[in-house]
Amino acid sequence: MKKALAGLLGLAGVAWALRDVPRQLGGKPDPVRMARSPRYRNGKFHNDEEVRTVPDRDSFSARDFLFGGEDRKPSSAVPLVGPAAPVSSGLHITWYGHASALIEIDGAAVLVDPVWSDRVSPSAHVGPRRLHPVPHELSDLPALSAVVISHDHYDHLDMSTVDTLVRTSSAVFVVPLGLGAHLRRWDVPDDRIVELDWDESFAVDGFTLTCTAAQHFSGRSVQRNVTLWASWVIARGERSVFYSGDTGYFPGYSAIGAAHGPFDAVLMQVGAYNDAWRDIHMTPEDGVRAFDDLGGGLLIPVHWATFNLALHPWGEPIDRVWREVKARGMNLAVPRPGERVDVDAPGEVDGWWQALA
Structure with a gap:
């Protein structure tokens, strides 16, 4: 009897822990609507070139990911910077950790890939957990x-954060094709959802938001690539910022820079890399190369420090970026989580992370 009761309690606990998973998985895009994209074929989106999106068994194992690697977490608490006073002019970027950032141009603001949850997973109780608190x-x-x-990966599209932003802001959600299905599943009103294909733009409050190419994949469950992935150009007036999203290096960056640059700042993915998935996640050197192809500006590395998603040491991405940038004479800012960067006066890189590596 006791064993049966314990079993029932265990099952109840599992059910409770997984209660949000069906909603977390999001919605199913309408294939008819997706078919307007030349990248959509046979029910899925495709990169311009076919690339490997799943590591083979010889190059990577789940055991390595779960138990391998050294120094994958900071040795002590990551320093955080609290909210700064409002600004009404200039170009400022606040990095919150991982790929979440606020872009402010002359007092107007766009938030990219906001993830405020403790874990990046369909469950709030299992999956990669934050290595530092949310700074704001x-x-x-x-x-x-x-x-x-x-x-739509969990470390870029966070249901809980979306739920809060729908209640507390009037912002429109501008997303690649197919992600609207997830947002509608989460009760985001239709009039606050804009879905774009690559090379399409949307204007709001003086911003022009342009969906541009990336080399990656998508999926919140076993079904992959039914939604599109993208990089973005965020422009307002004479100022513009490029955000890479998640991507492998591909030869299209020069064309993006020629069409939409020059950029004042570039938010570039540099972490969570491995040779087994280099086609879909750039190494630090790949990121610097892509930054150079885009035409430069101020490089702000993102997609590091916050979640343990690869085997490399915690501080390695920024050490490698800094070394490469110094060798090439490029402009770099490495803010602490929560720190706002004045793009016109970013200050010197001080190596703050090295004491924690």
């Missing part, structure tokens, strides 16, 4: 013109 509350954000999402 969502209530600390200024009024938002738009929330821009690069793709």
Whole structure:
């Protein structure tokens, strides 16, 4: 009897822990609507070139990911910077950790890939957990013109954060094709959802938000690539920022720079890399090369420090970026989580992360 009761309690606990999973998986895009994209064929989106999106058994194992690697976490608490005073002019970028950032141009703001949850997983109780707290509350954000999402992986599209932003802001959600199905599943109103294909733009509050190419994949369950992935150009007036999203290096960056640059700043994915998935996640050197192809500006590395998603040491991405940038004489800013960067006066890189590596 006791064993049976314990079993029932265990099953109840599992059911409770997984209660949000069906909603987390999001919605199913309408294939008819997706078919307007030349990248959509046979029910799925495709990169311009076919690339490997799943590591083979010889190059990577789940055991390595779960138990391998050294120094994958910071040795002590990551320093955080609290909210700064409002600004009404200039170009400022606040990095919150991983790929979440606020872009402010002359007092108007766009939020990219906001993830405020403790874990990046369909469950709030299992999966990769934060290595540092969120530096600001969502209530600390200024009024938002738009929330821009690069793709639907859990470390970039966070249901809980979306739920809060729908209640607390009037921002429109500007997303690649197919992600609207997830947002509708989460009760985001239709009039606050804009879905774009690559090379399409949307204007709001003086911003022009342009969906551009990336080399990656998508999926919140075993079904892959039924939604599109993207990089973004966020422009307002004479100022512009490029955000890479998740991507492998591909030869299209020069064309993006020629069409939409020059960029004042570039938010570039540099972490969570491995030779087994280099086609879909750039190494630090790949990121610097892509930054150079785009035409430069100020490089702000993202997609590192916050979640343990690869085998490399915690501080290695930025050490490698800094070394490469110094060798090439490029402009670099490495803010602490929560720190706002004045793009016109970013200050010197001080190596703050090295004491934690």
